[in-house]
Amino acid sequence: xxxCSLEKLDSVFAEIANSxxxxxxxxxxxxxxxYSEWAEGVKWSNALNTVRSPKDFFFPQTEDLMGxxxxxxxxxxxxTRNESEDFVVFGVRACDVKSFDILDRVxxxxxxxxxxxxxxxxxxxxxxxxxxxxETCFCHTFGIDPTEPAGDxxxxxxxxxxxxxxxxxKGAALLEKLQALTEECDADAVNDQKEKVSAxxxxxxxxxxxxxxxxxxxxKELFDAPEWDSLSEACLGCGTCxxxxxxxxxxxxxxxxxxxxxxxxRCWDSCxxxxxxxxxxxxxxxxxxERFRQRFMHKxxxxxxxxxxxxxxxxxxxxxxxxxxxxxxxxxxxxxxxKENE
Amino acid sequence: MNNRQxxxxxxxxxxxxxxxxxxxxxxxxxxxxxxxKPFEHRPGQCAMLSVPGVGEAMFSITSSPTNTEYMEFSxxxxxxxxxxxxxxxxxxxxxxxxxxxxxxxxxxxxxxKNLLFIAGGVGLAxxxxxxxxxxxxxxxxxxxxxxYGSRSKDDLLDYKEIIDDWSNSNDVHVHLTIDRxxxxxxxxxxxxxxxxxxxxxxxxxxxxxxxxPIMIKFTLDGLYSLGFEKTQIYTTxxxxxxxxxxxxxxxNVGSKYICKDGPxxxxxxxDELPDEY
Numbered sequence: 001x002x003x004c005s006l007e008k009l010d011s012v013f014a015e016i017a018n019s020x021x022x023x024x025x026x027x028x029x030x031x032x033x034x035y036s037e038w039a040e041g042v043k044w045s046n047a048l049n050t051v052r053s054p055k056d057f058f059f060p061q062t063e064d065l066m067g068x069x070x071x072x073x074x075x076x077x078x079x080t081r082n083e084s085e086d087f088v089v090f091g092v093r094a095c096d097v098k099s100f101d102i103l104d105r106v107x108x109x110x111x112x113x114x115x116x117x118x119x120x121x122x123x124x125x126x127x128x129x130x131x132x133x134x135e136t137c138f139c140h141t142f143g144i145d146p147t148e149p150a151g152d153x154x155x156x157x158x159x160x161x162x163x164x165x166x167x168x169x170k171g172a173a174l175l176e177k178l179q180a181l182t183e184e185c186d187a188d189a190v191n192d193q194k195e196k197v198s199a200x201x202x203x204x205x206x207x208x209x210x211x212x213x214x215x216x217x218x219x220k221e222l223f224d225a226p227e228w229d230s231l232s233e234a235c236l237g238c239g240t241c242x243x244x245x246x247x248x249x250x251x252x253x254x255x256x257x258x259x260x261x262x263x264x265x266r267c268w269d270s271c272x273x274x275x276x277x278x279x280x281x282x283x284x285x286x287x288x289x290e291r292f293r294q295r296f297m298h299k300x301x302x303x304x305x306x307x308x309x310x311x312x313x314x315x316x317x318x319x320x321x322x323x324x325x326x327x328x329x330x331x332x333x334x335x336x337x338x339k340e341n342e
Numbered sequence: 343m344n345n346r347q348x349x350x351x352x353x354x355x356x357x358x359x360x361x362x363x364x365x366x367x368x369x370x371x372x373x374x375x376x377x378x379k380p381f382e383h384r385p386g387q388c389a390m391l392s393v394p395g396v397g398e399a400m401f402s403i404t405s406s407p408t409n410t411e412y413m414e415f416s417x418x419x420x421x422x423x424x425x426x427x428x429x430x431x432x433x434x435x436x437x438x439x440x441x442x443x444x445x446x447x448x449x450x451x452x453x454x455k456n457l458l459f460i461a462g463g464v465g466l467a468x469x470x471x472x473x474x475x476x477x478x479x480x481x482x483x484x485x486x487x488x489x490y491g492s493r494s495k496d497d498l499l500d501y502k503e504i505i506d507d508w509s510n511s512n513d514v515h516v517h518l519t520i521d522r523x524x525x526x527x528x529x530x531x532x533x534x535x536x537x538x539x540x541x542x543x544x545x546x547x548x549x550x551x552x553x554x555p556i557m558i559k560f561t562l563d564g565l566y567s568l569g570f571e572k573t574q575i576y577t578t579x580x581x582x583x584x585x586x587x588x589x590x591x592x593x594n595v596g597s598k599y600i601c602k603d604g605p606x607x608x609x610x611x612x613d614e615l616p617d618e619y
Contacts, residue, residue, distance in 0.1 A: 066351050068394035068437075075354055075394055075435040081346070111587050114346035219596050223616045250591030253350070253584045255395050262394040269590070276592060279582045280420035282555065284595075284618045294618075298594060305597035 001190070002164045002175065002182035009162055012181050013038050016088055019177065020124070023057070024090040025050045035089065044091060048134050049316065053246030054096050057089055058119045059103060061243075061268050065115065065253065068262040078261075081114065084122040088174070092127045094149035095139040095314040099246035100125070102314070105307050106249050124170050127151035129190075131197055136317030138206040138330060144314060146201070147194040156190045163190050206315075206330060214300035214333065216309055222301060223293070227335045232292035234325045239270035241319040241328070242295065247312045250276070271295050296332045349587055352392060352437035355380055357430055358412065364497045367464055368428055369404065369416045372438060380438050383407055384445030385472040386578055386606045390586050391415065392423070392437045399423045400583045400601070403441065404467040406474035413438075416467035416499055442586040443605050446472050446550065446576060449482075455548045456484035460561055462534045462553025463492050466499045468578045468605075469552050477511050486511075487543065491519040491534040491557075495527045517541060535560035538568075545569040551577045562609070572609035579605045579619050595619050 004012060016022045017038050025045040026036040033047035035054060067078035100120075107116035127149030130137075139146055148154070152171030156163040164182060166172040175182075201207065214222070242248040252269035255262050269276060271294045277285050285291050303312035313329055320328045359371035372391075374380050383389070383403050392398035399421070405414035419428045427436070446452065457476060461469050476483050488508060492498045498518065509516045519530040519537045530537060534557050543549075549565055551558055558577060565575060581593035581600040588599035596615040598604065612619075 070394055073431075073434045075437065077351065077354065077437065079348075079351060081348070106589055109588075111347070111349045113350075113589060114348040118346060216597075219614075219616060249589070251584065251589075253398060253590070255392075255397060257395045264394070264398075266584075269584075269592075271591060271594075277582050279580065280424075281580055284581065290618065294594070297616075298591075302594065302597040 001185055001187050002178070003161050003185040003189075004164075004178075004182045006157070006160055006162060008181055009044070012162075012178055013044075013090070014040070015178055015181060016090075016174070019086075021085065021087040022090060023087065038090075048130065048132060048137075049093050049096070049318075051318075051322075052244055053099065053316065053318065054089055054092055055099060055103060055246050055249075057087075057123055058100065058116055059107070059249060059251075059268075062265055063115060063267075065264045065266055068255075068264065070262065080263075081118070084118050086122045086124065088124045088126060090126040090128075090155075092125050092149070092151060093130055093316070094127060094144050094146045095137075095316040096246050097125060097127045097150045098139075098142070098144050098314045099316075102247045102303075102307075102310065102312050103249055105310070124153075124174055125151035126153045126155055126171075126174075129154065129156045129193070129197070131157070131193065133197065133201055133204060134317060135205050136320040137204060138209050138315035138317065140201060141206070141209045141211055141315050141333075142311050142313060147197045156193055158189055158193060161189065163187075209330060209333065211300065211311055211313075211333060213336065214304070214311070216301070216305040218301045219297070219305075222336055223297065225336050228289055228293045231327065231332055231335055232289040235272070235288050235292045235327060236325060237272050237274070237288050237291065238324060239272045240322050240324065242270040242272055243268060244318040244322050246314060246316055246318070247299070248295075271298070296329060296336075299329065300333070349439065350585065352390065352398075352439035353380055355391070355413075355436050355438035357434045357436060358432055360430065360432060363416060363499050363501075364492075366419045367416055367497075367499055368419075369414055369500075370427065370430075371412050371414050372436070373412045375435070379410065379412055381441060383413075383441035385448050385475045386446040386468060387441040387443050388586070388601075388605060389413070389415070389438055389440030389442065390583075391427075393426045394437065396426045397423045398437070398584070400442070400586060402468035402471070402578065402605075404470045406471050406478060408475055408478040416464065416470070418464045440586065442601055444603060446578075446606050448472060448475055452476070452548055453482055454484065456544075456546055457486045458543055458547040458549045459486070459488045459490075460534060460538060460549060460551045460553070461488075461490045462557040463497065464499060465551075465553035465557070466490055469550060470500055470503075472550065473508065477508070477514070480512060484513075485547075486514045487517065487541075487547070488514065489517045489519070489534060489538055489541065491521070491532075491537065493521050495520055495524050533557070533560070535564045539564040543568060545571075545574070547574070549575045551575060572613065575609045577607060577609065577612075579607060581619060 022038040033045040069076040107113040130146035299312040361369040584590040588602040593600035
């Protein structure tokens with residue numbers, strides 16, 4: 001483990017930015033944290049987490065897939081892909097780091113999605129341990145320890161110092177470049193912080209929340225639960241939950257005629273929308289109840305069934321904060337999961 | 343970057359022939375610009391066809407894998423992409439990618455069995471690939487029955503092939519029906535599910551169903567009443583799809599993705615899925 005003083009952090013950012021594009025959570029003019037590129041004078045946000053998740057780095061909200069030139073009856077396909085540049089994302093919380101594993105299992109599974117794998121290969125993740133988990137946090141429900149974030153490098157910040165530990169080859173290579181700005185140290189201060197934060201975690205309002213009632217093989221038991229009716233009743237189908245969710249990965253593919261040619265692009269889509277499954281032959285999910293149920297069954301039952309029991313939720317709490325009708329996965333887990341979860 | 347494989351990037355296909363089958367179904371013959379079949383496939387698999395600027399959609403490959411020269415797609419006019427295709431003329435290029443999905447188990451579970459194909463309307467399109475495959479390897483299968491129905495005589499797909507080839511094949515029994523009486527039609531009149539019950543098939547068969555959901559529902563009831571088990575009946579499903587490789591999320595039903603775990607399912611497998619297809 002290595003450390004530097006908090007004052008030196010900007011010099012460390014400058015050193016990283018010499019070799020890579022560096023992104024980190026920065027407060028915008030409304031005081032909301034969002035990932036922005038670092039430059040001299042840009043300050044790392046104090047917020048617990050960004051409003052949007054960092055999935056954009058690997059799976060952007062919209063991206064061009066290919067181009068076409070059409071003349072008469074002929075078509076030319078243009079491969080518009082470019083190898084990505086190496087980049088560093090600093091300040092990713094443990095929950096969001098875990099979300100990359102969940103997305104990897106979709107996009108890197110054969111046949112590999114080259115757009116995603118390209119960015120993933122070139123991205124270096126520097127995670128930061130949480131010190132002030134929020135009331136909406138429940139990462140522990142999914143076995144995530146916010147004091148031990150994964151990523152290529154893990155960082156712990158105390159009042160006066162910043163501690164660095166590499167976890168991968170990519171991380172070690174980057175930390176090597178920061179030799180002159182950091183010094184070798186023991187883990188005592190980090191261990192103290194871990195203990196303190198773990199004690200806070202136990203007092204969080206969602207500390208007792210478990211996903212035990214969900215998981216692989218629960219479709220028959222949960223699909224027809226009567227509670228779906230009341231849970232979904234007020235859902236507006238706005239899709240906000242899916243857009244801010246770090247693990248939601250459904251997408252649409254569309255064509256756009258630029259006047260000079262056609263661009264085929266993909267963009268985030270949402271199972272909460274009626275158009276999502278609408279076909280000329282019919283609509284398999286007729287009401288918002290079915291769409292609402294699909295989102296939660298997918299995260300808590302279907303995804304685990306295909307992925308060794310891993311849930312497709314990381315407990316980041318974004319949907320708890322942002323749903324306009326205050327419906328969220330925690331309410332679903334408490335209601336469908338049974339009384340003992342409350 | 344270009345050394346990274348990418349299944350979403352299609353190939354060019356050329357429409358070399360357009361056959362008008364019914365008032366709203368045309369069959370398109372597709373090859374590559376070099377004049378060869380775009381790729382190999384198995385009966386029941388699908389391909390993504392697109393018209394740049396209009397959109398991309400999944401279609402069942404209606405030609406049999408034993409056709410070494412070209413691929414065929416029977417397409418009903420019912421949306422943006424299909425409307426556009428219906429105006430296309432020979433020589434028109436489109437894009438094509440695939441094959442996608444799990445095929446019918448023609449060389450495993452179907453081998454040596456008596457086969458009963460039941461189709462309604464454009465539902466014959468995916469089964470035609472299987473039927474022609476089975477007729478090509480005729481001695482690998484037992485007796486073959488084909489029940490096919492549509493709204494009217496004019497809506498029967500592949501009519502010439504049915505009469506000229508299928509009806510004249512060894513130990514193949516074709517049973518056609520149309521929904522309502524029509525001048526010039528002296529065949530059976532009535533809906534497919536009722537016709538299946540009237541024909542009263544023995545249960546020594548493997549049944550393969552494809553058609554509109556309402557036909558499937560009542561035909562299944564009919565087959566069950568004749569004593570068929572769920573493990574003897576197969577179908578192929580349709581869901582909206584974008585990627586074709588189990589990533590975009592649209593065709594997810596339960597823990598399955600219709601594009602890659604289907605579209606072919608046996609009815610006992612469908613029992614494990616929520617009723618959302």
